[in-house]
Amino acid sequence: MHIHFIQHVAFESPGYILEWAQGKGFSTSFTRLYESVEFPPVENTDWLVVMGGPMSVHDETEYKWLASEKAYIRSAIDAGKKVLGICLGSQLIADVLGARIYKNDQKEIGWWLLETIDVQHPLTKDFPEDFPVFHWHGDTFELPAGATHLFKSKACKNQGYLAGTNVLGLQFHMEVDERLVAQMMQHGKSELVEAPFIQDEATIFLNTLSIALFTRVLLGQLLDRFEAL
Template sequence: MPVALVLRHLDIAHLGNLEAVLIGHGYDVRYVDVTVESPVDHPDPDLVVVLGGDMGVYEKEANPFLVGELDYLRDRLAAERPTLGICLGAQLIAEALGETVRRGKTVEIGFREVTPTEAGLDSPLRHVAGVPMMQWHSDTFGLPSGAIRLASSGAYSNEAFALGDYALAVQFHPELTADMYEAWITGGLDELAALDIEPDDLRRDAIANGPAMEAASVAMFSEWLGAL
Protein backbone atom coordinates (compact mmCIF):
# COMPACT_ATOMS: atom_id res chain seq x y z
CA MET A 1 0.00 0.00 0.00
CA PRO A 2 1.45 3.43 -0.93
CA VAL A 3 2.20 5.75 2.00
CA ALA A 4 1.16 9.41 2.25
CA LEU A 5 3.28 11.16 4.87
CA VAL A 6 1.51 14.28 6.15
CA LEU A 7 3.68 17.03 7.64
CA ARG A 8 1.60 18.80 10.26
CA HIS A 9 2.45 22.09 12.00
CA LEU A 10 -0.71 22.73 14.02
CA ASP A 11 -3.35 20.45 15.56
CA ILE A 12 -6.28 22.27 13.96
CA ALA A 13 -4.65 22.24 10.50
CA HIS A 14 -5.17 18.70 9.24
CA LEU A 15 -6.08 16.97 5.98
CA GLY A 16 -9.78 17.75 6.15
CA ASN A 17 -11.59 16.55 3.04
CA LEU A 18 -8.30 15.43 1.48
CA GLU A 19 -7.96 12.50 3.89
CA ALA A 20 -10.89 10.59 2.39
CA VAL A 21 -9.57 11.28 -1.11
CA LEU A 22 -6.16 9.86 -0.19
CA ILE A 23 -7.70 6.77 1.37
CA GLY A 24 -9.92 6.36 -1.69
CA HIS A 25 -6.80 6.33 -3.85
CA GLY A 26 -5.34 3.55 -1.74
CA TYR A 27 -2.94 5.52 0.47
CA ASP A 28 -1.95 4.64 4.00
CA VAL A 29 -2.11 8.08 5.66
CA ARG A 30 0.51 8.82 8.34
CA TYR A 31 0.83 12.13 10.19
CA VAL A 32 4.11 13.57 11.45
CA ASP A 33 4.08 16.51 13.86
CA VAL A 34 7.13 18.27 12.45
CA THR A 35 7.39 20.55 15.48
CA VAL A 36 8.64 17.55 17.48
CA GLU A 37 9.56 14.84 14.94
CA SER A 38 11.64 14.94 11.76
CA PRO A 39 10.19 13.54 8.53
CA VAL A 40 13.68 12.19 7.84
CA ASP A 41 12.97 9.53 10.48
CA HIS A 42 10.42 7.94 8.13
CA PRO A 43 11.22 5.77 5.10
CA ASP A 44 10.85 7.50 1.74
CA PRO A 45 7.06 7.84 1.35
CA ASP A 46 5.21 7.65 -1.93
CA LEU A 47 3.62 11.06 -1.33
CA VAL A 48 4.33 13.93 1.06
CA VAL A 49 1.58 16.42 1.96
CA VAL A 50 2.79 19.61 3.67
CA LEU A 51 -0.03 21.31 5.57
CA GLY A 52 -0.61 24.86 6.82
CA GLY A 53 0.38 26.45 10.09
CA ASP A 54 0.34 29.68 12.06
CA MET A 55 4.01 30.54 11.57
CA GLY A 56 5.88 32.16 8.71
CA VAL A 57 8.66 30.42 6.80
CA TYR A 58 10.89 33.38 7.77
CA GLU A 59 10.29 32.73 11.50
CA LYS A 60 13.02 30.09 11.71
CA GLU A 61 14.54 31.38 14.94
CA ALA A 62 11.26 30.85 16.79
CA ASN A 63 10.55 27.63 14.85
CA PRO A 64 13.91 25.91 14.27
CA PHE A 65 12.24 22.74 12.95
CA LEU A 66 11.56 24.68 9.73
CA VAL A 67 15.25 24.46 8.81
CA GLY A 68 15.24 20.67 8.77
CA GLU A 69 11.87 20.58 7.05
CA LEU A 70 13.18 22.79 4.26
CA ASP A 71 16.25 20.57 3.83
CA TYR A 72 13.96 17.54 3.61
CA LEU A 73 11.79 19.21 0.97
CA ARG A 74 14.81 20.35 -1.08
CA ASP A 75 16.06 16.79 -1.30
CA ARG A 76 12.62 15.40 -2.09
CA LEU A 77 11.87 17.93 -4.81
CA ALA A 78 15.32 17.50 -6.34
CA ALA A 79 14.48 13.80 -6.65
CA GLU A 80 11.11 14.71 -8.25
CA ARG A 81 9.16 12.81 -5.62
CA PRO A 82 5.38 13.52 -5.38
CA THR A 83 4.74 16.44 -3.03
CA LEU A 84 1.66 18.54 -2.28
CA GLY A 85 1.81 21.80 -0.31
CA ILE A 86 -1.08 23.79 1.13
CA CYS A 87 -0.69 27.41 2.32
CA LEU A 88 2.39 27.26 4.60
CA GLY A 89 3.19 24.04 2.76
CA ALA A 90 3.17 25.89 -0.57
CA GLN A 91 5.39 28.59 0.92
CA LEU A 92 7.85 25.97 2.20
CA ILE A 93 7.99 24.37 -1.25
CA ALA A 94 8.64 27.78 -2.83
CA GLU A 95 11.50 28.51 -0.42
CA ALA A 96 12.91 25.00 -0.85
CA LEU A 97 13.06 25.80 -4.57
CA GLY A 98 15.05 28.99 -4.00
CA GLU A 99 12.40 31.69 -3.54
CA THR A 100 12.08 33.94 -0.48
CA VAL A 101 8.81 33.93 1.43
CA ARG A 102 7.84 37.35 2.76
CA ARG A 103 4.97 39.29 4.23
CA GLY A 104 2.54 40.41 1.55
CA LYS A 105 0.80 43.76 1.23
CA THR A 106 -2.59 42.49 2.33
CA VAL A 107 -4.28 39.73 4.28
CA GLU A 108 -6.54 37.25 2.52
CA ILE A 109 -9.11 35.77 4.90
CA GLY A 110 -12.43 34.38 3.75
CA PHE A 111 -13.91 32.91 0.59
CA ARG A 112 -12.50 34.40 -2.60
CA GLU A 113 -12.22 33.20 -6.16
CA VAL A 114 -8.84 32.30 -7.57
CA THR A 115 -8.35 32.62 -11.31
CA PRO A 116 -6.68 29.72 -13.12
CA THR A 117 -4.13 30.66 -15.74
CA GLU A 118 -4.25 29.14 -19.21
CA ALA A 119 -2.00 26.37 -17.89
CA GLY A 120 -4.24 26.07 -14.84
CA LEU A 121 -7.30 25.50 -17.00
CA ASP A 122 -5.43 22.58 -18.55
CA SER A 123 -4.68 21.13 -15.10
CA PRO A 124 -6.65 19.91 -12.06
CA LEU A 125 -6.97 23.58 -11.02
CA ARG A 126 -9.71 23.98 -13.62
CA HIS A 127 -12.12 22.46 -11.10
CA VAL A 128 -11.86 25.54 -8.85
CA ALA A 129 -12.57 28.07 -11.61
CA GLY A 130 -15.50 30.26 -10.58
CA VAL A 131 -15.72 28.65 -7.13
CA PRO A 132 -14.89 30.80 -4.07
CA MET A 133 -12.07 29.11 -2.16
CA MET A 134 -11.16 29.72 1.47
CA GLN A 135 -8.10 31.84 2.13
CA TRP A 136 -6.24 32.54 5.37
CA HIS A 137 -2.79 33.96 4.71
CA SER A 138 -0.76 37.14 4.32
CA ASP A 139 2.55 35.79 3.03
CA THR A 140 3.74 35.53 -0.55
CA PHE A 141 6.70 34.54 -2.73
CA GLY A 142 8.00 34.65 -6.29
CA LEU A 143 7.36 31.91 -8.81
CA PRO A 144 10.13 29.30 -8.43
CA SER A 145 12.40 28.61 -11.39
CA GLY A 146 10.97 25.84 -13.54
CA ALA A 147 7.52 26.09 -11.95
CA ILE A 148 4.30 26.75 -13.86
CA ARG A 149 1.87 29.29 -12.42
CA LEU A 150 -1.59 27.71 -12.26
CA ALA A 151 -3.71 30.35 -10.51
CA SER A 152 -3.70 33.88 -9.13
CA SER A 153 -6.02 36.09 -7.11
CA GLY A 154 -6.78 39.78 -7.01
CA ALA A 155 -4.17 40.21 -4.29
CA TYR A 156 -1.47 37.68 -5.14
CA SER A 157 -0.14 36.35 -8.42
CA ASN A 158 1.06 32.97 -7.14
CA GLU A 159 -1.99 31.23 -5.68
CA ALA A 160 -0.98 27.88 -7.18
CA PHE A 161 1.96 26.45 -9.06
CA ALA A 162 3.24 23.08 -10.22
CA LEU A 163 6.50 21.37 -11.01
CA GLY A 164 5.86 18.79 -13.68
CA ASP A 165 3.33 16.20 -12.57
CA TYR A 166 5.06 15.55 -9.25
CA ALA A 167 4.58 18.73 -7.19
CA LEU A 168 1.55 20.95 -6.58
CA ALA A 169 1.46 23.98 -4.29
CA VAL A 170 -1.63 26.05 -3.43
CA GLN A 171 -1.90 29.12 -1.19
CA PHE A 172 -5.62 28.70 -0.54
CA HIS A 173 -7.22 25.99 1.61
CA PRO A 174 -9.06 23.43 -0.56
CA GLU A 175 -8.85 20.87 2.26
CA LEU A 176 -11.07 22.91 4.57
CA THR A 177 -14.15 21.41 6.22
CA ALA A 178 -16.84 23.16 8.24
CA ASP A 179 -15.46 21.83 11.54
CA MET A 180 -11.94 22.97 10.68
CA TYR A 181 -13.14 26.45 9.73
CA GLU A 182 -15.01 26.86 12.99
CA ALA A 183 -11.89 25.85 14.93
CA TRP A 184 -9.82 28.38 12.97
CA ILE A 185 -12.36 31.16 13.54
CA THR A 186 -12.56 30.41 17.25
CA GLY A 187 -8.78 30.23 17.55
CA GLY A 188 -8.28 33.39 15.50
CA LEU A 189 -10.73 35.77 17.17
CA ASP A 190 -8.00 38.22 18.22
CA GLU A 191 -6.54 38.33 14.71
CA LEU A 192 -9.98 38.79 13.16
CA ALA A 193 -10.82 41.60 15.60
CA ALA A 194 -7.56 43.38 14.77
CA LEU A 195 -8.45 43.17 11.08
CA ASP A 196 -12.06 44.25 11.71
CA ILE A 197 -13.37 40.99 10.26
CA GLU A 198 -16.69 39.80 11.70
CA PRO A 199 -16.57 36.06 12.57
CA ASP A 200 -20.25 35.58 11.80
CA ASP A 201 -19.69 36.94 8.29
CA LEU A 202 -17.11 34.21 7.76
CA ARG A 203 -19.54 31.62 9.09
CA ARG A 204 -22.29 32.78 6.73
CA ASP A 205 -19.88 32.67 3.79
CA ALA A 206 -18.91 29.12 4.75
CA ILE A 207 -22.55 28.00 4.73
CA ALA A 208 -23.04 29.60 1.31
CA ASN A 209 -19.79 28.47 -0.33
CA GLY A 210 -18.53 25.46 1.60
CA PRO A 211 -20.33 22.67 -0.28
CA ALA A 212 -19.29 23.91 -3.74
CA MET A 213 -15.73 24.47 -2.55
CA GLU A 214 -15.47 20.96 -1.14
CA ALA A 215 -16.83 19.40 -4.34
CA ALA A 216 -14.36 21.36 -6.47
CA SER A 217 -11.50 20.54 -4.10
CA VAL A 218 -12.20 16.81 -4.08
CA ALA A 219 -12.29 16.83 -7.89
CA MET A 220 -9.00 18.74 -8.03
CA PHE A 221 -7.24 16.48 -5.52
CA SER A 222 -8.58 13.33 -7.18
CA GLU A 223 -7.41 14.30 -10.65
CA TRP A 224 -3.95 15.30 -9.42
CA LEU A 225 -3.49 12.09 -7.43
CA GLY A 226 -4.73 10.03 -10.35
CA ALA A 227 -1.98 11.43 -12.59
CA LEU A 228 0.89 10.52 -10.25
Protein backbone atom coordinates in the same frame (compact mmCIF):
# COMPACT_ATOMS: atom_id res chain seq x y z
CA MET B 1 0.55 4.20 -2.22
CA HIS B 2 1.59 5.93 0.99
CA ILE B 3 1.02 9.60 1.86
CA HIS B 4 2.95 11.29 4.65
CA PHE B 5 1.49 14.47 6.13
CA ILE B 6 3.44 17.23 7.88
CA GLN B 7 1.15 19.10 10.26
CA HIS B 8 2.39 22.27 11.98
CA VAL B 9 -0.49 22.96 14.39
CA ALA B 10 -3.36 20.83 15.67
CA PHE B 11 -6.04 23.12 14.22
CA GLU B 12 -4.83 22.90 10.60
CA SER B 13 -5.32 19.23 9.81
CA PRO B 14 -5.55 17.70 6.30
CA GLY B 15 -9.35 17.69 6.29
CA TYR B 16 -10.68 16.46 2.96
CA ILE B 17 -7.18 15.55 1.70
CA LEU B 18 -7.08 12.76 4.29
CA GLU B 19 -10.60 11.65 3.30
CA TRP B 20 -9.53 11.57 -0.35
CA ALA B 21 -6.45 9.48 0.48
CA GLN B 22 -8.47 7.03 2.55
CA GLY B 23 -11.06 6.76 -0.22
CA LYS B 24 -8.27 5.79 -2.61
CA GLY B 25 -7.08 3.10 -0.22
CA PHE B 26 -3.76 4.86 0.41
CA SER B 27 -1.94 4.33 3.68
CA THR B 28 -1.07 7.47 5.65
CA SER B 29 1.29 8.67 8.37
CA PHE B 30 1.95 11.96 10.12
CA THR B 31 4.74 14.15 11.41
CA ARG B 32 3.01 16.48 13.90
CA LEU B 33 5.67 19.10 14.54
CA TYR B 34 3.86 20.42 17.61
CA GLU B 35 4.48 16.99 19.19
CA SER B 36 7.76 15.70 17.75
CA VAL B 37 10.21 16.29 14.92
CA GLU B 38 10.53 12.88 13.31
CA PHE B 39 10.36 12.23 9.58
CA PRO B 40 10.17 8.79 7.95
CA PRO B 41 12.74 7.79 5.33
CA VAL B 42 11.76 9.47 2.08
CA GLU B 43 11.93 6.17 0.24
CA ASN B 44 9.07 4.86 2.40
CA THR B 45 6.57 7.40 1.08
CA ASP B 46 5.01 8.20 -2.31
CA TRP B 47 3.42 11.55 -1.49
CA LEU B 48 4.42 14.29 0.94
CA VAL B 49 1.67 16.74 1.92
CA VAL B 50 2.76 19.83 3.87
CA MET B 51 -0.08 21.60 5.68
CA GLY B 52 -0.60 25.20 6.81
CA GLY B 53 0.17 27.05 10.02
CA PRO B 54 0.40 30.55 11.49
CA MET B 55 4.20 30.75 11.46
CA SER B 56 6.38 32.15 8.67
CA VAL B 57 8.95 30.21 6.67
CA HIS B 58 11.51 32.69 8.05
CA ASP B 59 10.78 31.94 11.73
CA GLU B 60 13.63 29.47 12.18
CA THR B 61 14.82 31.11 15.40
CA GLU B 62 11.47 30.51 17.09
CA TYR B 63 10.64 27.23 15.32
CA LYS B 64 13.96 25.43 15.09
CA TRP B 65 12.40 22.45 13.32
CA LEU B 66 11.82 24.59 10.20
CA ALA B 67 15.35 23.93 8.96
CA SER B 68 14.90 20.17 9.29
CA GLU B 69 11.49 20.35 7.64
CA LYS B 70 12.84 22.29 4.67
CA ALA B 71 15.65 19.74 4.25
CA TYR B 72 13.10 16.92 4.29
CA ILE B 73 10.92 18.67 1.70
CA ARG B 74 14.00 19.13 -0.49
CA SER B 75 14.85 15.44 -0.20
CA ALA B 76 11.30 14.44 -1.20
CA ILE B 77 11.42 16.72 -4.26
CA ASP B 78 14.86 15.42 -5.25
CA ALA B 79 13.59 11.84 -4.93
CA GLY B 80 10.78 12.58 -7.39
CA LYS B 81 7.97 12.15 -4.87
CA LYS B 82 4.63 13.88 -5.27
CA VAL B 83 4.82 16.94 -3.01
CA LEU B 84 1.77 19.06 -2.20
CA GLY B 85 1.81 22.21 -0.07
CA ILE B 86 -1.18 23.99 1.44
CA CYS B 87 -0.82 27.66 2.49
CA LEU B 88 2.34 27.66 4.67
CA GLY B 89 3.20 24.38 2.95
CA SER B 90 3.13 26.08 -0.46
CA GLN B 91 5.40 28.81 0.88
CA LEU B 92 7.86 26.29 2.35
CA ILE B 93 8.07 24.43 -0.95
CA ALA B 94 8.56 27.68 -2.87
CA ASP B 95 11.30 28.68 -0.42
CA VAL B 96 13.03 25.32 -0.87
CA LEU B 97 12.88 25.85 -4.64
CA GLY B 98 14.61 29.22 -4.31
CA ALA B 99 11.63 31.57 -4.60
CA ARG B 100 11.16 34.66 -2.41
CA ILE B 101 8.61 34.53 0.42
CA TYR B 102 7.35 37.91 1.61
CA LYS B 103 4.50 39.81 3.25
CA ASN B 104 1.56 40.28 0.92
CA ASP B 105 0.15 43.81 0.56
CA GLN B 106 -3.06 42.65 2.25
CA LYS B 107 -3.97 39.84 4.59
CA GLU B 108 -6.53 37.63 2.90
CA ILE B 109 -8.91 35.90 5.32
CA GLY B 110 -12.29 34.44 4.47
CA TRP B 111 -14.06 33.24 1.34
CA TRP B 112 -12.72 35.21 -1.62
CA LEU B 113 -12.82 34.56 -5.35
CA LEU B 114 -9.96 32.59 -6.86
CA GLU B 115 -9.22 32.99 -10.58
CA THR B 116 -8.13 30.03 -12.71
CA ILE B 117 -5.24 31.07 -14.97
CA ASP B 118 -5.73 28.40 -17.67
CA VAL B 119 -8.92 26.33 -17.91
CA GLN B 120 -7.19 24.12 -20.50
CA HIS B 121 -4.30 23.06 -18.24
CA PRO B 122 -4.40 19.33 -17.36
CA LEU B 123 -4.83 20.13 -13.65
CA THR B 124 -7.51 22.80 -14.07
CA LYS B 125 -9.28 21.83 -17.29
CA ASP B 126 -12.93 22.91 -17.17
CA PHE B 127 -12.53 24.53 -13.75
CA PRO B 128 -14.66 27.65 -13.26
CA GLU B 129 -12.89 30.81 -14.41
CA ASP B 130 -13.39 32.06 -10.86
CA PHE B 131 -14.82 30.47 -7.73
CA PRO B 132 -14.76 31.16 -3.97
CA VAL B 133 -12.25 29.39 -1.74
CA PHE B 134 -11.17 29.82 1.86
CA HIS B 135 -8.05 31.90 2.52
CA TRP B 136 -6.06 32.63 5.66
CA HIS B 137 -2.66 34.09 4.93
CA GLY B 138 -0.55 37.21 5.29
CA ASP B 139 2.57 36.01 3.47
CA THR B 140 2.88 35.02 -0.17
CA PHE B 141 5.52 33.74 -2.59
CA GLU B 142 7.10 34.45 -5.91
CA LEU B 143 6.69 31.60 -8.36
CA PRO B 144 9.57 29.11 -8.33
CA ALA B 145 11.71 29.25 -11.46
CA GLY B 146 10.02 27.44 -14.33
CA ALA B 147 6.80 26.81 -12.40
CA THR B 148 3.39 27.05 -14.06
CA HIS B 149 1.11 29.72 -12.58
CA LEU B 150 -2.26 28.10 -11.80
CA PHE B 151 -4.35 30.53 -9.72
CA LYS B 152 -4.53 34.15 -8.61
CA SER B 153 -6.90 36.39 -6.64
CA LYS B 154 -7.63 40.08 -6.46
CA ALA B 155 -5.66 40.40 -3.22
CA CYS B 156 -2.78 38.07 -4.09
CA LYS B 157 -1.31 37.47 -7.55
CA ASN B 158 0.35 34.11 -6.85
CA GLN B 159 -2.09 31.61 -5.39
CA GLY B 160 -0.99 28.33 -6.91
CA TYR B 161 1.77 26.76 -8.97
CA LEU B 162 2.94 23.48 -10.46
CA ALA B 163 6.68 22.81 -10.62
CA GLY B 164 7.42 20.02 -13.07
CA THR B 165 4.75 17.35 -12.71
CA ASN B 166 5.38 16.36 -9.09
CA VAL B 167 5.27 19.56 -7.03
CA LEU B 168 2.04 21.49 -6.39
CA GLY B 169 1.62 24.54 -4.15
CA LEU B 170 -1.78 25.98 -3.18
CA GLN B 171 -1.91 29.18 -1.11
CA PHE B 172 -5.57 28.65 -0.17
CA HIS B 173 -7.61 26.05 1.76
CA MET B 174 -9.92 23.83 -0.29
CA GLU B 175 -9.67 21.05 2.30
CA VAL B 176 -11.73 22.76 4.99
CA ASP B 177 -15.13 21.95 6.47
CA GLU B 178 -17.15 23.70 9.18
CA ARG B 179 -15.09 22.16 11.99
CA LEU B 180 -11.73 23.15 10.54
CA VAL B 181 -12.84 26.71 9.78
CA ALA B 182 -14.25 27.07 13.31
CA GLN B 183 -10.93 25.89 14.77
CA MET B 184 -8.95 28.32 12.64
CA MET B 185 -11.21 31.21 13.66
CA GLN B 186 -10.92 30.25 17.32
CA HIS B 187 -7.13 30.36 17.17
CA GLY B 188 -6.94 33.43 14.91
CA LYS B 189 -9.64 35.72 16.30
CA SER B 190 -7.14 38.55 16.77
CA GLU B 191 -6.59 38.69 12.99
CA LEU B 192 -10.28 39.20 12.18
CA VAL B 193 -10.07 42.99 12.02
CA GLU B 194 -11.70 45.38 9.58
CA ALA B 195 -9.67 45.34 6.37
CA PRO B 196 -10.37 45.12 2.62
CA PHE B 197 -9.83 41.36 2.37
CA ILE B 198 -10.74 40.14 5.85
CA GLN B 199 -14.27 38.91 6.47
CA ASP B 200 -15.91 38.90 9.89
CA GLU B 201 -16.59 35.70 11.81
CA ALA B 202 -20.31 35.52 10.97
CA THR B 203 -19.69 35.99 7.24
CA ILE B 204 -16.98 33.35 7.21
CA PHE B 205 -19.21 30.85 9.01
CA LEU B 206 -22.21 31.41 6.73
CA ASN B 207 -20.05 31.15 3.62
CA THR B 208 -18.50 27.95 4.94
CA LEU B 209 -21.94 26.35 5.26
CA SER B 210 -22.84 27.22 1.67
CA ILE B 211 -19.51 26.86 -0.17
CA ALA B 212 -17.19 24.32 1.52
CA LEU B 213 -18.73 21.20 -0.03
CA PHE B 214 -18.35 22.69 -3.53
CA THR B 215 -14.65 23.47 -3.05
CA ARG B 216 -13.98 20.00 -1.64
CA VAL B 217 -15.44 18.45 -4.81
CA LEU B 218 -13.09 20.60 -6.91
CA LEU B 219 -10.17 19.63 -4.68
CA GLY B 220 -10.95 15.96 -5.28
CA GLN B 221 -10.75 16.56 -9.02
CA LEU B 222 -7.48 18.45 -8.61
CA LEU B 223 -5.92 15.69 -6.51
CA ASP B 224 -7.02 13.00 -8.96
CA ARG B 225 -5.41 14.90 -11.81
CA PHE B 226 -2.23 15.61 -9.82
CA GLU B 227 -1.97 11.89 -9.07
CA ALA B 228 -2.29 11.11 -12.79
CA LEU B 229 0.39 13.56 -13.98
